[in-house]
Amino acid sequence: MKITILSGGTGNNALYKGIKQFYPQADIKVIVNAYDSGKSTGICRKVTDTLGVSDIRKNHSRLYSITENPNKNYMDFLEGRYSLSTNNEEKEVFEKLNYWNIKEEFILDAVKHFFNLYRQCQSKYLFEDFNIANIVYSALFNKFGYEKTCELMTNFLGIENNVLINSFDNVYIQAVTKNKNVIEDEGDIVNYKNADDPIKNIVYVGYYKRSFNNNAVNRILDSDLIIISSGTFWSSIYPTLDYANFYLFINESKAKKIWIMNNEQDKDAY
Secondary structure: OEEEEEOOOOOOHHHHHHHHHHOOOOEEEEEEOOOOOOHHHHHHHHHHOOOOOHHHHHHHHHHHHOOOOOOHHHHHHHHOOEOOOOOOHHHHHHHHHHHOOOOOHHHHHHHHHHHHHHHOOOOOOOOOOEOHHHHHHHHHHHHHOHHHHHHHHHHHHOOOOOEEEOOOOOEEEEEEEOOOOEEOOHHHHHOOOOOOOOEEEEEEEEOOOOOOOHHHHHHHHHOOEEEEOOOOHHHHHHHHHHHHHOHHHHHHOOOEEEEOOOOOOOOOOO
16 A cells, blocks of 8 residues: 655654554655755755755654664764854764764765855854754755655665655745735744734745656655645645645545644644
């Protein structure tokens, strides 16, 4: 059975694990958008001029965490957040990788590539509360593209390459509220909570081509079951459905469709 889940980074954790428990042979794919731009993801996007890594990394991390013997060092690499000293960031990243015994050449080269790009940036940033895997993923995005990056990282982790991006267009999202106020930062959208002026729409800024990933489309059309998972609605769920009218392919698919709703008010969708 081909099961396709539309979700964000953490919204489908229990769902994915539960399906794997009851249907271990199921072919499960996850479709996400990569419009995140908060915290370290936002800095990595600016340095590498790529899409946001966060939801892709989180899905890889979740899948790795349910393997038989997940390596604690790899989990720290994927999930840990650290503050790096100004003007000493690259050295401290390599120290972390050495401590975790991560010596793969493509990862080390990705870190060098990232900081070569950073030295060319006119703006400088504080690397605080920073995820080091984001540096690696975003540099690989810049060097090899999104699909090759997913292949490299899932091979490194020894997990299935099961994450698809809805579109490769490098856009940022902004939200428009009922009173026409604009929320420009994706991180602010996630934490927005205002019942008197709720979010009503998402707009896209950047390389706005309205193109979609054919592999994601083909997966939707070939699915037996499509699950729209619980998650942050205006940043994780809605843009995936909306961008390039991706929802039309879900309508066209012969799959059974289930939408899982949060059973309490969420911040952005209050």
